[in-house]
């Protein structure tokens with residue numbers, strides 16, 4: 001029977017199928033960070049259990065750490081305790097670890113692919129919903145809760161029932177000025193924040209094939225914002241080229257064997273999906289979210305919608321709440337919205353390609369007066385590479401801050417936060433109320449659009465700037 | 467995980483619908499590194515005033531409900547976030563069983579994973595049990611998992627449904643991990659095959 005990419009990766013990892021359809025699913029790779037792991041290690045300790053396969057795990061600190069000079073340690077006590085706890089735990093349980101002073105440290109979803117730890121055909125999990133990022137490699141990657149973190153540590157498996165298959169078929173080519181970020185925002189705008197619920201989305205079609213790995217990761221990263229269990233893209237030459245030479249990736253003969261296997265993974269002709277959505281890439285413009293969930297998104301050329309136009313009462317109330325929280329006026333042009341803070345980074349857009357895109361816009365320009373603009377590389381390796389290319393100088397000369405790697409302002413859990421009422425243009429993935437700090441107002445955009453907002457001081461159409 | 471066989475104890479009435487995970491344990495207590503110790507913050511905003519003093523009108527601040535092991539509530543108990551701090555807080559307080567007309571999905575799964583028995587019964591029966599619970603003192607309720615019945619203080623037995631797999635795990639004190647470890651031979655042979663067929667898969671060693 002014709003199978004999808006998801007079916008193939010799933011089937012290859014079923015250790016045992018139980019009576020009610022639940023599967024014991026083998027997990028190839030587990031990524032560990034400081035926030036969702038402490039109670040899992042505690043559980044192992046209480047039950048006198050060990051890690052079944054320490055060499056299948058990689059731990060890193062990212063969520064809680066400051067992105068300023070870290071030679072003095074972490075000032076905030078609770079964050080410091082979480083980081084120290086992780087360090088004690090990885091030492092006690094023998095978990096491979098990139099510490100705060102390791103150049104390979106970075107956001108968990110950036111370092112997996114970057115180090116060749118996340119590879120096609122794998123099952124990859126992490127106690128974090130944006131684990132869907134790794135699906136860009138052609139792997140099945142999803143977020144899990146703390147009990148499941150402990151379960152993977154002890155058994156190298158999870159008890160799971162298969163998800164349904166959904167195809168997002170992106171036809172045509174993206175217009176100039178549009179990136180993977182604009183595409184995924186447009187997709188979520190089209191299918192809604194619950195459009196993928198219960199499904200694993202496979203992204204396919206011309207525009208997806210044309211994306212580089214960074215763009216594909218951006219798209220898969222936000223699958224969870226469409227409610228999907230995971231997002232996947234079939235591995236192809238772009239994928240294999242990316243993997244080649246990555247530090248932990250197989251080399252030589254082993255790599256050739258792996259590629260031969262990876263070539264068998266794409267969905268068979270005639271494979272059946274439970275749901276199919278067709279997206280016209282040629283109609284997409286640079287996108288910006290105006291409300292407080294990623295579905296509330298519009299082309300930058302649009303105006304703030306009027307809740308009064310919404311017929312459905314419950315939706316009208318929700319739209320009104322968004323307009324109020326975001327301090328908007330219906331009918332106002334999005335390009336008229338003044339910005340206080342620009343954040344370029346996160347597991348959605350913290351890769352070298354994203355920083356290049358921002359630097360292209362920033363080059364020879366200045367951050368507008370009164371705007372604070374942060375660029376936070378997704379990892380130490382991204383930071384090094386950007387410095388080799390001189391991107392840090394371009395950005396610093398333009399008045400951007402150049403920071404140490406971490407989750408930073410993607411979530412208000414470390415010192416990089418919005419203050420109440422501040423409006424940001426952000427390359428991260430969630431614009432929920434208070435996500436970047438209590439009372440903060442977030443507009444999600446691509447890195448080039450974020451840089452355009454920084455140099456103009458308001459949301460701006462990058463196509464009119466470069 | 468402790469086995470759940472029969473439980474006879476004080477039941478606390480909480481006649482509220484849509485009790486979300488933030489009500490069960492507010493988000494500000496989530497930066498912890500432990501799963502124990504959250505019991506004092508269970509229902510924090512309902513239980514304490516702004517100065518941290520107990521609100522005497524809240525059920526868990528009253529005798530005998532301070533020692534409650536069973537909680538009876540209304541519809542959609544446990545809605546909100548997926549974090550497991552909510553069942554941890556209940557368990558740490560001493561609650562081993564929650565009875566309600568229905569539960570939010572993820573919370574429902576999380577209770578089982580932490581050895582708490584969630585029982586779905588009609589609103590009408592929940593209200594009867596709530597009346598029993600309000601009798602206080604000697605009005606102990608018994609939950610017999612093997613027989614799948616609740617015994618009211620007047621001796622009447624109320625049957626309830628439970629997924630057989632989940633029942634098996636609870637009765638034997640097997641957490642999901644304990645259960646999966648019974649499949650260890652299958653995992654062993656899967657791994658042997660893996661080393662053979664996917665020899666390219668890198669093991670991680672960091673110096």
Ligand code: SF4
Pocket residue numbers: 062063107108109128130346347348406407410411428429
């Ligand atoms: S960058 Fe943001 S979304 Fe990504 S792992 Fe960190 S906090 Fe989560």
